Amino acid sequence: MDIIIILLALLFLMFVAYRGFSVILFAPVAALFAVLMTSPDHVPVFFSGIFMEKVAGFIKLYFPVFLLGAIFGKVIEMSGFATSITRAIINVIGENKSMLAIVFVGAVLTYGGVSLFVVAFALYPFAAELFKAADIPKRLIPGTIALGAFTFTMDALPGSPQIQNIIPTTFFKTDTWAAPWLGLIGSIFIGIIGMSYLEWRRRKARKKGEGYGDTSGSGTTEVNHEKLPPALLAILPLLLVGICNKIFTVLITRHYGLSFDFTSIGISNVAPVEIPKLAAIWAVEAALLAGITLVLLTSFKRIKTNFKSGINISISGALLATLNTASEYGFGGVIAALPGFRHINTGLASAIKDPLVNEAVTTTALAGITGSASGGMSIALATMSETYLAQAAKAGISPEVLHRVAAMASGGMDTLPHNGAVITLLAVTGLTHKQSYIDIFVMTLIKTMAVFLVIALYYLTGIV
Structure with a gap:
């Protein structure tokens, strides 16, 4: 019954x-419904x-980043930097x-260490310009990003420097x-299959005569195309963010070292900061501050007319994205504390004997339930990493393989409709789940397939 309650809340x-x-409203409703059905007085x-x-x-932690x-x-x-680059x-x-x-561009930014959420904000203006120029449906932007x-x-x-x-x-040293x-x-498998799918979707839309669509309310600002900055100047802020x-x-x-103690500067009753x-x-x-400063120093004349309204729009978007994701994070925290979640965790761990398959299924399932790749993986490894290491040692499996399988599996089924990054991406692009989620879900399936491809490849060849 405890497991059914969690599944009902998730569904x-x-x-x-x-x-x-x-989800700002309904994430706590769903979480507290699960608590109500489990222990009403709690x-x-x-x-x-x-x-x-x-x-x-x-x-x-994350509002300043958003x-x-x-x-x-x-x-x-x-x-006009986005237009110039496109x-x-x-x-x-x-x-x-x-x-x-x-x-x-998205791959370069994330591999360079830029947060996934930041990439969604930074990449959308580029994507909107490119898709409008090529007359590709706007609804395909989220799946592409x-x-x-x-x-x-x-x-x-x-x-990859991502968390x-x-x-x-x-866990695996x-x-x-x-x-x-x-x-x-x-990575090659995901890239090739993912691009093949997106191109198929583009061709299918073109055959139907579907173009970019209505640009009203898109949140983008009209740019004077006759006075665009040079492309080399336009790309500098992106490079600066990655490098910085x-x-x-x-x-x-x-x-700072490992920690900062406020008592060293005469301030008491403040906990040390773990650097x-x-x-x-x-x-x-x-790095973002450096990028913003560079844009303002080089192009303030171009943006000063709409500067106030543009900044206000971006602040509103950041607030919405932060609260959406934070509410999801709270939902995951409540669900992870319930008995049903522990039953799911231990049940998955005992049902599958192969350590790599067990790790992949457990990690991606917990990531899907919590709506968080890092959260689901942290819970799975905190509970089972010692077991995985012991089983892997008996089977002659390197801890490096455990690392790669866990990491890839965490980014598999985590992108279900309630995932914070998915909600943020759709909010940034001004689209809905109904319009664009199917393409994100296909990327989820491709990513999950890749995990089991890697496991099979390892068992067949021993390649690491």
């Missing part, structure tokens, strides 16, 4: 999200002690390769380059 949240209702304590604590913690990411994307758009890309690769261009940002560069490609590729290192050949092959993110990540840790947990976030924020 309800997926249904209302798909129907376009706000509803208020779960709401304040778990749900709201998780929401507040998420906002505390805000700066939204502003960065907006000034890139208003300055024009240059079209001249080089042609209008029929617009989707490939967006996937490529998802392929570039939410799939192979997130956790499959060796060396999904970092978490396994603490590996590094982010674990199982490089398996990760590379999985890398530099600041190293410098912050080197400067490693925040260094990546601070680095992204500082």
Whole structure:
């Protein structure tokens, strides 16, 4: 019964999200419904002690990233930089390769360490310009961005700095380059199959005579195409964000060490700050500030007319995206604390004997239930990593393979309709689940297939 309650809460949240209702309201409703059906007298304590604590913690950590990411994307758009870059890309690769261009840019940004959420904000203006120029349906933008940002560069490609590729290192004593050949092959598979699907969707829409669609209310700003900045200047802010993110990540840790104690500067009653947990976030924020500053210094004349309205729009978008995702995070926290979740976790672990398949199924299932790749993987590995290591040692399986399978599996079924990144992406693009979710879900299926392809390849060849 405990498991059924969790599944009902999950299905309800997926249904209302798909129907376009706000998860800001319905994520706590779904979570507290599960608590009500399990232990009615625990509803208020779960709401304040778990749900709201998780929401507040998420906002505390990530709201500045959402805000700066939204502003960065907006000034890139208003300055004409997005239009300039898209024009240059079209001249080089042609209008029929617009989707490939967006996937490529998204992959470069995420592999460079830019947050997935930031990429959604920053990439949309480019995608909107390219898709309008090529007359590709706007509804295909989320699936295209998802392929570039939410799939192979997130956790499959060796060396990815995204959190999904970092978490396994603490459990398996590996590094982010674990199982490089398996990760590379999985990445190529995802890229080829994903692009083939998107191109098929584009051709199908063109045969029906479907174009970009209604541009009203798209949230983009009209740009004077006769006075566009040079493409080389336009791409500098993107390069600066990627480079600064890398530099600041190293410098912050080197400067502060492992922690900062406020008593060293005469301030008491404030808890020490654990630097490693925040260094990546601070680095992204500082890098975004550098990117925004560069755009303003080089192009303020172009954006000053619409600067106030544009900034207000971006702030509103950042608030909505943050609250959507934080509410999802709170839902996952409540569900993870319920007895049914523990039953699901242990049941999956005992039903499948092969350590790699067990790890893949458990991780992707928990990521789907919580709506979070990093959250689901953290729960799975915290519970089962020692067991996986022991089983892998008996079978002669390298911990590197466990790392790569866990990382890739976390980004499989996590992108169900209630996933925070999915909701953010749709909010940024101004589209609904009904219009665009099918393409994101196909990317989810391709990503999940890739995990089991990698497992099969390892067993057949022993390649790592």
